[in-house]
Amino acid sequence: MTELAVAAKRPVARYVQDYGVYGAVAVLLLFNAFFTDNFLQVSNLRTQLVQVAPVVIVALGMALVIGGEGVDLSVGSVMALAAAVIPLYLGFGVWPAVLMALVAGAVAGLVNGSLVAVVGLQPIVATLALLVAGRGLALVIADGQLKQIRNADLLALGEGGVLGLPLIAAVLAVVVGFVVHRTTYGRQLVAIGGNRPAAQLAGLPVKRVLIVTYVLCGVFAALAGVLATARLTASDPSAVGNLMELSAITAVVVGGTPLTGGRIRVLGTVAGALLMQLLRATLIQHGLPDSTAQMVQAAVILVAVYVARQRRTR
Amino acid sequence: MTAVLTTGGRQLPVSRVARSERIAALAQRHGALAVLLLSTLVASLVFDSFATFDNLTGISIQSSFLVVVAVGMTFVIITGGIDLSVGSVFALGGVVAAWASQYGLAPALLAPLLVCGAVGLLNGLVVAYTGLAPFIVTLATLLGARGLLLAITDEGARTFLVPRDAAFLDLGRGTLLGFGYPVWIAVLLCVLGGVLLQRTRYGQGVYAIGGSEDAAALMGLPVARIKVLTYLLSGLLAGFAGALNAARLGSGVTILGVGMELDAIAAVVIGGTLLIGGAGTVSGTLCGVLLLGVIQNVINQIGNLTSSVQSVVSGAFLVVVVVTQSYLSRVRRLR
Amino acid sequence: GCTKSEDGGTPSTSGTEGAQVVASNSAPAGPSCTLQQYGAAKLDLKNAVVGFSQSEKEANPFRIAETQSIRDEAARQGVKQLLVTNAQSQLSKQIADIQDMLNQGAQFLIVAPLNSDGLEPALQAAAAKKVPVLTIDRKINSKSCKDYLAFLGSNFVEQGKRAADAMIKVTGGTGKVAILLGSSGNNVTTDRTNGFVDQAKAKAPGLQIVAQQTGEFARDKGQQVMEQLLSSNPEITAVYAENDEMALGAVTAIKAANRKPGQDIKIVSIDGTRNAVQAIVDGTINAVIESNPRFGPLAFKTALDFYNGTAIPENVIIEDREYDSANAQSSLGSAY
Amino acid sequence: MAATTPKGVVLETHEVSKRFPGVLALDRVSMSVGPGEVHALVGENGAGKSTLIKVLTGVYRADGGEVRYRGAPVSFGRPLDAQHAGISTIYQEVNLVPLMSVARNLFLGREPRRVGLIDVARMNREASETLERYGINVDVTRPLRSISLGAQQMVALARAVAVGAHGDTARVLVMDEPTSSLEPREVETLFRVVRDLSAQGIAVVYVSHRLDELYELCQRVTVLRDGRVVHTGPIKGLDRLTLVSHMLGRDLVQVERDGVTGFGDHGEATSAEPLLHVDGLRKRHVLDGVSFTVRPGEVTGLGGLLGSGRSETAKAIVGALPLDDGSVTVGGRTLRRLSPAASLREGIALLPEDRKAEGIIPDLSVRENIVLAAMPRLARAGIVTRRRQDRIVRTFMERLRIKASSPEQRVAELSGGNQQKVLLARWLCLEPRLLLLDEPTRGIDVGAKAEVQKLIDELARDGLAVVLISSDLEELVEGADRVVVLRAGAVVGELAGDDVSEHAIMAAIAQEAADD
Numbered sequence A: 001m002t003e004l005a006v007a008a009k010r011p012v013a014r015y016v017q018d019y020g021v022y023g024a025v026a027v028l029l030l031f032n033a034f035f036t037d038n039f040l041q042v043s044n045l046r047t048q049l050v051q052v053a054p055v056v057i058v059a060l061g062m063a064l065v066i067g068g069e070g071v072d073l074s075v076g077s078v079m080a081l082a083a084a085v086i087p088l089y090l091g092f093g094v095w096p097a098v099l100m101a102l103v104a105g106a107v108a109g110l111v112n113g114s115l116v117a118v119v120g121l122q123p124i125v126a127t128l129a130l131l132v133a134g135r136g137l138a139l140v141i142a143d144g145q146l147k148q149i150r151n152a153d154l155l156a157l158g159e160g161g162v163l164g165l166p167l168i169a170a171v172l173a174v175v176v177g178f179v180v181h182r183t184t185y186g187r188q189l190v191a192i193g194g195n196r197p198a199a200q201l202a203g204l205p206v207k208r209v210l211i212v213t214y215v216l217c218g219v220f221a222a223l224a225g226v227l228a229t230a231r232l233t234a235s236d237p238s239a240v241g242n243l244m245e246l247s248a249i250t251a252v253v254v255g256g257t258p259l260t261g262g263r264i265r266v267l268g269t270v271a272g273a274l275l276m277q278l279l280r281a282t283l284i285q286h287g288l289p290d291s292t293a294q295m296v297q298a299a300v301i302l303v304a305v306y307v308a309r310q311r312r313t314r
Numbered sequence B: 001m002t003a004v005l006t007t008g009g010r011q012l013p014v015s016r017v018a019r020s021e022r023i024a025a026l027a028q029r030h031g032a033l034a035v036l037l038l039s040t041l042v043a044s045l046v047f048d049s050f051a052t053f054d055n056l057t058g059i060s061i062q063s064s065f066l067v068v069v070a071v072g073m074t075f076v077i078i079t080g081g082i083d084l085s086v087g088s089v090f091a092l093g094g095v096v097a098a099w100a101s102q103y104g105l106a107p108a109l110l111a112p113l114l115v116c117g118a119v120g121l122l123n124g125l126v127v128a129y130t131g132l133a134p135f136i137v138t139l140a141t142l143l144g145a146r147g148l149l150l151a152i153t154d155e156g157a158r159t160f161l162v163p164r165d166a167a168f169l170d171l172g173r174g175t176l177l178g179f180g181y182p183v184w185i186a187v188l189l190c191v192l193g194g195v196l197l198q199r200t201r202y203g204q205g206v207y208a209i210g211g212s213e214d215a216a217a218l219m220g221l222p223v224a225r226i227k228v229l230t231y232l233l234s235g236l237l238a239g240f241a242g243a244l245n246a247a248r249l250g251s252g253v254t255i256l257g258v259g260m261e262l263d264a265i266a267a268v269v270i271g272g273t274l275l276i277g278g279a280g281t282v283s284g285t286l287c288g289v290l291l292l293g294v295i296q297n298v299i300n301q302i303g304n305l306t307s308s309v310q311s312v313v314s315g316a317f318l319v320v321v322v323v324t325q326s327y328l329s330r331v332r333r334l335r
Numbered sequence C: 001g002c003t004k005s006e007d008g009g010t011p012s013t014s015g016t017e018g019a020q021v022v023a024s025n026s027a028p029a030g031p032s033c034t035l036q037q038y039g040a041a042k043l044d045l046k047n048a049v050v051g052f053s054q055s056e057k058e059a060n061p062f063r064i065a066e067t068q069s070i071r072d073e074a075a076r077q078g079v080k081q082l083l084v085t086n087a088q089s090q091l092s093k094q095i096a097d098i099q100d101m102l103n104q105g106a107q108f109l110i111v112a113p114l115n116s117d118g119l120e121p122a123l124q125a126a127a128a129k130k131v132p133v134l135t136i137d138r139k140i141n142s143k144s145c146k147d148y149l150a151f152l153g154s155n156f157v158e159q160g161k162r163a164a165d166a167m168i169k170v171t172g173g174t175g176k177v178a179i180l181l182g183s184s185g186n187n188v189t190t191d192r193t194n195g196f197v198d199q200a201k202a203k204a205p206g207l208q209i210v211a212q213q214t215g216e217f218a219r220d221k222g223q224q225v226m227e228q229l230l231s232s233n234p235e236i237t238a239v240y241a242e243n244d245e246m247a248l249g250a251v252t253a254i255k256a257a258n259r260k261p262g263q264d265i266k267i268v269s270i271d272g273t274r275n276a277v278q279a280i281v282d283g284t285i286n287a288v289i290e291s292n293p294r295f296g297p298l299a300f301k302t303a304l305d306f307y308n309g310t311a312i313p314e315n316v317i318i319e320d321r322e323y324d325s326a327n328a329q330s331s332l333g334s335a336y
Numbered sequence D: 001m002a003a004t005t006p007k008g009v010v011l012e013t014h015e016v017s018k019r020f021p022g023v024l025a026l027d028r029v030s031m032s033v034g035p036g037e038v039h040a041l042v043g044e045n046g047a048g049k050s051t052l053i054k055v056l057t058g059v060y061r062a063d064g065g066e067v068r069y070r071g072a073p074v075s076f077g078r079p080l081d082a083q084h085a086g087i088s089t090i091y092q093e094v095n096l097v098p099l100m101s102v103a104r105n106l107f108l109g110r111e112p113r114r115v116g117l118i119d120v121a122r123m124n125r126e127a128s129e130t131l132e133r134y135g136i137n138v139d140v141t142r143p144l145r146s147i148s149l150g151a152q153q154m155v156a157l158a159r160a161v162a163v164g165a166h167g168d169t170a171r172v173l174v175m176d177e178p179t180s181s182l183e184p185r186e187v188e189t190l191f192r193v194v195r196d197l198s199a200q201g202i203a204v205v206y207v208s209h210r211l212d213e214l215y216e217l218c219q220r221v222t223v224l225r226d227g228r229v230v231h232t233g234p235i236k237g238l239d240r241l242t243l244v245s246h247m248l249g250r251d252l253v254q255v256e257r258d259g260v261t262g263f264g265d266h267g268e269a270t271s272a273e274p275l276l277h278v279d280g281l282r283k284r285h286v287l288d289g290v291s292f293t294v295r296p297g298e299v300t301g302l303g304g305l306l307g308s309g310r311s312e313t314a315k316a317i318v319g320a321l322p323l324d325d326g327s328v329t330v331g332g333r334t335l336r337r338l339s340p341a342a343s344l345r346e347g348i349a350l351l352p353e354d355r356k357a358e359g360i361i362p363d364l365s366v367r368e369n370i371v372l373a374a375m376p377r378l379a380r381a382g383i384v385t386r387r388r389q390d391r392i393v394r395t396f397m398e399r400l401r402i403k404a405s406s407p408e409q410r411v412a413e414l415s416g417g418n419q420q421k422v423l424l425a426r427w428l429c430l431e432p433r434l435l436l437l438d439e440p441t442r443g444i445d446v447g448a449k450a451e452v453q454k455l456i457d458e459l460a461r462d463g464l465a466v467v468l469i470s471s472d473l474e475e476l477v478e479g480a481d482r483v484v485v486l487r488a489g490a491v492v493g494e495l496a497g498d499d500v501s502e503h504a505i506m507a508a509i510a511q512e513a514a515d516d
C-alpha cells in the first residue's frame, strides 16, 4: 500500500486557500500592533476576546448547520429568547435559569430541525419564520422590558476576564472540533451535507442527525444569549443578538466552510469570527464613520472569502 | 431478435402519468395562488373592511415595490443563487433618484439604474468569475451599498427631496383606473419577467444553471454571462423599485429597505420557487408578495396586537403558508 | 406559570406625575391652525374611531410608555375605537399601517413618525379622506395645517444643546468627550448630535470630542463600542450618549475597565428612563435630559381643542425635564 | 466496415499531459482521428479516457502538449467554444438538467424562435419527432428526471448529434461510455446513428468498456493505461485477448487463464428456505404487483427492458421508494416500516444505480465513503475509531483494486469505475445477508468487471442472497441462478437453472408483449 500512503502533493495555492484566514488574522494583528494606539495592551486584547466569544459560540453551531447543507437564520432571535427566559427563573437560582434558557434554545432548534428534516422546508425559510417570531415571543415573555440582572452568580459568568467567556468559547470549539471529526454523528452530518440522497440510501439516520444539529445550534445560540445577558448585566430581548445570524454566517464562511455543505472547518470558523472582530475593532478604534466602516467590511469579506475559495481543477 | 425487442418496447401508460403529473404541477405552480385566494376569502368574511376597493388598491400599491424587487430575486434564486443586497440597493436607488430628480425625469430614472446596476454587475461578476457563494458576496454588497448610501447622505443626515413640481413624482403617485402607476409598472414587469424566463434562451439558461450548473456548462451555455446578467437584472430592478418608491415618497429616505431581502426571499419561496434553483415562476412570486401583503393587512385588521405579538403572528403565518405550499407541491415530488 | 423572577413587578407607568407640560417659552410665534383652515369636519371624539401609528417596536421604555399613554388617554376620553399599529421600524410599513387604518374608518390619526421624510403618501391618503393627522415625538418635513395638523413633542436639537450644557456643568467645561451616536441615518441621531456639537463648540472650547461611534440606540452595542473606545482612547473623561440605553451600556463597559463611571468618566444622556435616573441616584450617570413619552393627555387635549374651534399652534413643544444628582432621587417615581 | 486508415486528420493530441493533485492522469498522450473514422478509446478504470476527452473539449486545460484541430493548435476555454468549433460531446455521466423538460433539454441553447421568443409548440413537436427516431417515445414536456437513465442517455445522444448537425460545422462527435445504461435495442439505434454520422464524414471518438461494441463499430483503437498510450492501431486483426492484455498490462497467458467473464459455473439450485419474500409491491404508474422470492446462496437476476421497474423494485425493497401497497418479508418476519436504515439493520443493502446522485459523497475521502454505512458499527460509544476503519478500508481497496492516490483522496477525484468499486466496498464491508445490486458493473473495465462478477459468485457461495439487476444480458445469464423478468412494473416470467438464456429472457418479454 505504499503508493497509497504517498500523500497527495498540494500546491501552494491550496495552502493559501486553507490557511488564508489565519494569515488575514495575523496581518490585522500586525497592522494594529503598529498603527493602533494601546492595541497590544492586555486589557484591549481581553476586550476583543470577550466580545468575540458569543459570536464564536453561535458560529460553531452555525457551522454544524451549514455543514449539513442548511442555514439557521433564527440564532439572533433564539439569543433573545434565552435572554428573556432567564429573569423568569432567576428566583430559583442561576443554574435552573440557565438551564431553562438552554431548554428554550433546544426547543427552538427542535422546531427548526423538524421543519427542515421532517416537513422538508428549505432551511432559509424554515428558520426565517423563527427569526421573525422568536424575537416577538421573547418580547412578549419579557413584556417588552429590559430587566436589570442583579444575581451575582450570573453576572460572574460575564466577568472573569479571559478565563470566562473566551475560555467557554475555546472549550466549545475544541468539543465541536472533536465531534465533527471524531464522532459518528459528526461524520454522518458531513456526509448528509455532502449528498443527502446518498446518505439516505446508505441508511444514515438523516432526520435524526439534522434535528440534533438544529437543536445543537439552538442550544449554542441560547448559551450565547445567556452569556451576552450576563455581560450586559441585563436581559434585553429587544437588542441582544440583533443581526447575529449574519455575523455568524460570515464567520463560518470566511473561515472556509462552504455554504453548500459537506465540509466543516471548526478552527477556521473561530478564525473567521476573530477576523471580523479585529476588523470591527480596528475600524472603531480608528474612528472611521459608519459609512466607511461598512464599505471596508464589505471589501474585507470579499477578499477573505476570495482567498479561501474552493478552486476547481481545470 | 432486435425486431422483437423493438416492437416489444411498449411504453408505460405515458398519457396517464402525464395527466396526473400535470395536475400536480398545476397545484405546485399555483399553490401560492390557492393559498392567496383562500386567505383573501377568509379575510373578507371575517373583516368588513377587508374586501373594500380602497383596501385592495392599498394592498396592491404597498406590495408593488416588493414585487419589482422580488422579480429580480426570482431570477437569481432560479439560478441557484441568492441576492441579499437588494434591500440596501433599494434604499440606495431611492436616495440616488431623489438626488437626481432635481435635474429632471430622465436623470431621476437613469442615475439609480446606473448606480444600482453597477452594484448588481459587481455581484454578478464576482459570483460568476470567482465561484464565491452568492450568499456571502451579496452579504458583502449589502454592507457596501448601505455604506455608500450613508456616505452620499452625510452619514444619513441629509435627505434629498424630490422637487414638488418634478414630473418624476407622477410616476409614483399617478393612478390609472384607481390603481397607482407603480402597480401597473409592477404588473408589466411581471409579465415581461415571465416572458423573459419562459420564452427566451436567456431564461432557459437561467433554469438550466439552477438545475445543474455543470451540465449547463457542458451543454455549452455561457454560464458566466447568464449569471452576470441575472445579478445585474436583480440590481437594476431593486434600484428601479427604489426610484419608484422615492417618487411615491417624494424624498430619498435613508432608512428604507432594511430586511427587505428577507421579505423578497420569503415571497419568492412562498411562490413555489426552489431555493436550490432550477424551478420557479414569476407569477408564483407575485402571489407570494401579495400573500405577505394580505397577512400584514390582516394583522392590522385584527388591530390592537402589540408589536411583539404581531411578529409572533406573522412568523406563525409564514410557517403555515409555507407548509401548506410545500404539501401542495409534495404531490408532485412523489410523482 | 411556574416562573419565578428575581424581583417584583415592573414599575407602573400610570399616575399624573411626569405628565407633559407645554414649554412656556416656546410661545406659538409661528402660524396656527383651526378647523376651518384645515378643512376638516367637526367630530365628537367620544364616538370616533381614532388611529395611532407607532413607529418602532414597543421594546424600549420610551415606546412602551408612549403607546400606553395614548391607550390610557383614549380609554379615559371614552373613544369608541382606538386602532393601534406598529411599523416595526419599517417606513413602508408605517405608510401601509396608516392607509390600513384609514380604510378601517379611522377619523382622527395620531402618528409617531419613523422618519421626518417619506410619509407623504400616507398623509395624502389622510388628506383625501379629510382625516386630521397629529404627529407626535418626531417632527416631519411637511406643511403643517395642510399635510398634517400640528406637531407635538420635543425639540431634539434643543435636547442635544441641553445635554451639552449639562456636560459643561459636570465636567467644568474641559475634557475629552466620546459620543455614542444613535442609529445611522436617523433624524434623531442627527439632531441630537448637531445640537450637542454646536453648543459645546460655542460654549466650551475646552470640551474636545475625541470619538464618535454609533451604538445604534442599543445597550449591548453601546457597551461594546465603549469597550473599544476605552481601549484605544484611555484618556476619555466624558461620554455623551444619545439615549439612556447606550449610556447604561457605557456604564457597564467603564466598570469592566476598572474605571468609575460618573467620577472618572462623566456621563450625560438623553431620555429619562427609570433605569437611567436610578443610575444618577447610584452616581454612575451624571445627568439625563428628559424626552417625555407621555403624549396621550396632551395629544387628546390638542384634538379636543382643535374640534372645539381653538387655533392649534404649528409646534407644540413640550417641556423636557432634566435629571441630575440634585433631583434624581425625588423624581425617580415619575421617570418612565 | 473496412479498416481503411483515414486520410487526413481532424482532431489530434500531441504529447498532452494533465496532472491532478496526486496523479498524472495523462502522460504525453498522442492520438488522432480522421474524418469518417470511428476511433475507440479504451483502457481500465482510471486510465485517463474521460480526462483526455475533457481536455479535448475544453473542460480541462492541458498542462503540457497541444491539441490540434483541423491542423491548427487550439485551446478551448470552455465546452461552448469546442461546441462552436464543431466538436460535440456526450460526457460519461449524463449531463442534462433533471428539472427541465425533455424537450427543453434537447433544445437548450438553440431553441427554435419566432419573433425573438421561443416557439414552445414547435420545440415540443420537433423534440417528439427527433426522439421517436431514437426509439424514445415520451411526453417531452415531462421533466427529464422522470424518465429512466437509459432514456436520458438517448436524449443526450440526440442532443449531441443535433448540436453537431446544427449548421454544417460539425466535424467531431465524442462519446464517453454512451452505452453503459442502454438496452440492446437502444444500442442498435445508437450504432445506426454513429454509422450514419461516420458516413457523413464526421469523426467519432468512442469510449466503451464493452469490447463487442468496439469490434462492431470502430476502425481504430487507442489503448490507454495509467495515462499513457500503450497501443494504437487498426482494430481489425487485433486479437481480443491481445487488446485486453494491453489494457490490463498483464501478459496474454494470464488473461487467458482468468477469462474475461468472472462467473464460475452455476451452482446447483439451492433448496434453502427463501430469505426474502417480496409480495405484491404496488406503486401507481411504476410497480404493478411485483412478487418474488430470493434464497440465500443464490443469485436472483431481475431482467426486463428499460423502465420495466427493476430499479424501482430494488428501491422499494429497501424502503427508499414509498409504496402504495405490498409487503417485504425477511427471514420470515414481515417488515413493518420500510426505510433504508431499517433494512440495513435487517442486513439488506442496495447498491444504487445512479452513483453520482445517490451513491458517492463527493467531498468525502475514499475511506469515509467506504465506511459510511458501517460507521456506527465501527465506532465505540459514538466515537470513530480509525484503526478498525483503516483495516477494513485497506482490505477492500486491495480486494477490489481501487485505484486512488491514497485512502484520503476525495472520491470525486476518482474515475467513474473506481467510484463504483468504492460503493461496492461500502456495502460489502457491512457483511449483509441480502445484497441488491443495481447495475453493479456499469462503467467498470473488463478486468474489474470480471473481479466483481467473481466476487458476486463468491458471495453467493458463502451463503449471501444476491439480487442482480443488469442491462447486460450476458452478465445476467451467466451470473444469475434464476431470473425474474419484469415488464411494465409486473413480473411476467421466471426462469431457473438451464432455462436461463438470453433467448429465453427476451422471449419472456416479447411473448407478453404479443399478448397485449
Ligand SMILES: Nc1ncnc2c1ncn2[C@@H]1O[C@H](COP(=O)(O)OP(=O)(O)OP(=O)(O)O)[C@@H](O)[C@H]1O
Binding pocket: A313, D020, D021, D023, D024, D025, D043, D044, D045, D046, D047, D048, D049, D050, D051, D052, D092, D403, D404, D412, D413, D414, D415, D416, D417, D418, D443, D445
Ligand atoms: N478532478 C479530478 N481531480 C483529481 N483527480 C482526477 C480528477 N479527475 C480524474 N482524476 C484522476 O485521473 C485519473 C483518470 O481518470 P479518468 O476519469 O480519466 O478515467 P477513465 O479512463 O475515464 O476511467 P473510467 O473508465 O472509470 O471512467 C484517475 O486516476 C482519476 O482518479
Ligand SMILES: Nc1ncnc2c1ncn2[C@@H]1O[C@H](COP(=O)(O)OP(=O)(O)OP(=O)(O)O)[C@@H](O)[C@H]1O
Binding pocket: B011, B012, D135, D136, D137, D138, D146, D147, D148, D149, D150, D151, D285, D286, D304, D305, D306, D307, D308, D309, D310, D311, D312, D353, D471
Ligand atoms: N424508453 C423509454 N421511453 C419512455 N420512458 C421510459 C423509457 N425507459 C424508461 N422510461 C421511464 O423510466 C421510468 C423508470 O425507469 P427505471 O430506470 O426505473 O427502470 P428499470 O427497469 O430500473 O431500468 P434500468 O435500471 O435499466 O434503467 C419509468 O417510469 C418509465 O416511464
Ligand SMILES: [Mg+2]
Binding pocket: D049, D050, D051, D092, D176, D415, D416, D417
Ligand atoms: Mg471515464
Ligand SMILES: [Mg+2]
Binding pocket: D148, D310, D311, D312, D353
Ligand atoms: Mg434502473
